[in-house]
Amino acid sequence: MAYPEAELGSIATLWDCLHKTPAYSEDGYPMVRVTDIKRGFLDLSRTLKVQDETYQEFIERHRPRASDILFSRVGSYGNSCFVDREQEFCLGQNTVCITPDPGRSVPYFLYCCLNTPFVRQQIDSLVGGASQPTISLKSIAHIKLPLPDVADQSKIAGILLPYESLIENDLRRIEILEDMAQNLYREWFVKFRYPGGQDARFIDSPLGQIPEGWEVKGAMDNGNWNFIDQNVGPYVGTKRYHATADIDGITIVSDGVDYAYKQKPSRAQKQPLLNSVWFARMQETYKVLAVARPNAALAANAMLSSGFAGFVAADEDSLPFLFLTIASREFHQEKDRYCTGATQRSLTNDGLSRILTICPPREIVQQFGHAATDFMELMLTLQQQNLILRRTRDLLLPRLVSGEIDVADLDIAVPEGTSA
The missing domain is CATH 3.90.220.20 (DNA methylase specificity domains)
Incomplete structure (x- = not known):
C-alpha cells in the first residue's frame, strides 16, 4: 500500500538561521552548527558557545523546541537530528529548524522520513553550489515525503523510536x-x-x-x-x-x-x-x-x-x-x-x-x-551492538514509511512524544 505524498513545506514550518558568524565564548548558550547535526537525538556536548546577547539575537525568529528537527544546508548537507527534549540552544550558520504541523504530521515520523533513501536521493538532486554543495530553503520546502494518516504515522514512529533510544x-x-x-x-x-x-x-x-x-x-x-x-x-x-x-x-x-x-x-x-x-x-x-x-x-x-x-x-x-x-x-x-x-x-x-x-x-x-x-x-x-541496531532500523525504515509494511491493523503502544 503506497501512501500519498506531501511537500515538506506544506506539513511543517521551516525556520532559516541568521546568515552571520557570531563571536564565540568559553561558556554560555550552545550554538548548533552544521558539524553538530548528526543522525539521532540532538547532542549539545561538543557545541561552541555564545553569550546571552548573541543567543537572544539568534532565537528572535524562532526558539527551537522539543520535537523540532534540525537540518544542515551547506557542506555536509542533508543531515538531520531530532530535538528529543527541551534544551536552550540557537542555530548557527547554514542550518534550518523544521517545526512539524501537529495537525498533519508526527514529528518523529517526519524526522525518520528525512533519512530514507527515497528522500536522500531527492536531497542529492536538489543540491547546487560551485564551491560548496548547498541546498536552498526553497528546495528543502519542496522535498516530497510519504504521508499516511496521523494514526499510522504514530505507529511507525512507535516502532522506530526504541531503536534510536537504545542506540543513544x-x-x-x-x-x-x-x-x-x-x-x-x-x-x-x-x-x-x-x-x-x-x-x-x-x-x-x-x-x-x-x-x-x-x-x-x-x-x-x-x-x-x-x-x-x-x-x-x-x-x-x-x-x-x-x-x-x-x-x-x-x-x-x-x-x-x-x-x-x-x-x-x-x-x-x-x-x-x-x-x-x-x-x-x-x-x-x-x-x-x-x-x-x-x-x-x-x-x-x-x-x-x-x-x-x-x-x-x-x-x-x-x-x-x-x-x-x-x-x-x-x-x-x-x-x-x-x-x-x-x-x-x-x-x-x-x-x-x-x-x-x-x-x-x-x-x-x-x-x-x-x-x-x-x-x-x-x-x-x-x-558492535549499535551497528546491529542501526542496520535493523535502516532495514525497517524504508519499508515502514513507504507502506510496504502495513501498520494499520497493528496494535502498537505508541511511546510518549511520538504522537501529534
Whole structure:
C-alpha cells in the first residue's frame, strides 16, 4: 500500500538561521552548527558557545523546541537530528529548524522520513553550489515525503523510536567508559601515578619531567606501536569502505559501502589490522577507530579512507595504551598544531613524526593494558551492538514509511512524544 505524498513545506514550518558568524565564548548558550547535526537525538556536548546577547539575537525568529528537527544546508548537507527534549540552544550558520504541523504530521515520523533513501536521493538532486554543495530553503520546502494518516504515522514512529533510544543509550555508555579509560590513562601517563611510581626518580624531557627509564619519542618511532604504511591489496568479492564521515568520535555511525576491488573509490586505500588504531588526519576532527577482538571482522572485511593514518600495537596488551594515546586531548592538540595545507588542512607523515609521545617501558605498558582492556572491549562490544541496531532500523525504515509494511491493523503502544 503506497501512501500519498506531501511537500515538506506544506506539513511543517521551516525556520532559516541568521546568515552571520557570531563571536564565540568559553561558556554560555550552545550554538548548533552544521558539524553538530548528526543522525539521532540532538547532542549539545561538543557545541561552541555564545553569550546571552548573541543567543537572544539568534532565537528572535524562532526558539527551537522539543520535537523540532534540525537540518544542515551547506557542506555536509542533508543531515538531520531530532530535538528529543527541551534544551536552550540557537542555530548557527547554514542550518534550518523544521517545526512539524501537529495537525498533519508526527514529528518523529517526519524526522525518520528525512533519512530514507527515497528522500536522500531527492536531497542529492536538489543540491547546487560551485564551491560548496548547498541546498536552498526553497528546495528543502519542496522535498516530497510519504504521508499516511496521523494514526499510522504514530505507529511507525512507535516502532522506530526504541531503536534510536537504545542506540543513544549505548552511545552514553560508550562515552562514560571512554572517560573512565582516559582518566586511568592520565593517572598513569600524565600524573605518573602508576603502580610503583611513588618510588620513581624523575628526569627532564621535552615533555617536562618524566620517570627515569621512560623516554619521549616521535609518534612514528614509539616502540610500543608501528606505523601502518601498507595499502589495500587485490581481494576477491567485496570489502566495506568507511570514509572519515562514517566515524564520529570513537564510533562507527554509518554502515559504509561495499565495493569490489576494481570498483572501489581511489580513496579506499587503508587496510585495518587487528590491534590497530586509526585517526582522521584532518584538522579539528576527533575520529578515532580501534580494531580489536570484538570488531576483528574489520581487519578482514573493511577498508578505510586515505584520510586516516594508523598504527598497529606491538602486542595485544599494548593496544589500550596506543588507543588512549591517540584518543587523548594532548595528541589531538599536537595533531592540529602540525596540520598543513592551503584549503583543507591535514596532518602529513612528516607532521606526524613531529608529534612527541611518552614511551614507558614495555612492562608498564602491558600492565596498563591488563588494567584497561575491560573498558576497551566493552566499548567496542557496545559499538558492535549499535551497528546491529542501526542496520535493523535502516532495514525497517524504508519499508515502514513507504507502506510496504502495513501498520494499520497493528496494535502498537505508541511511546510518549511520538504522537501529534
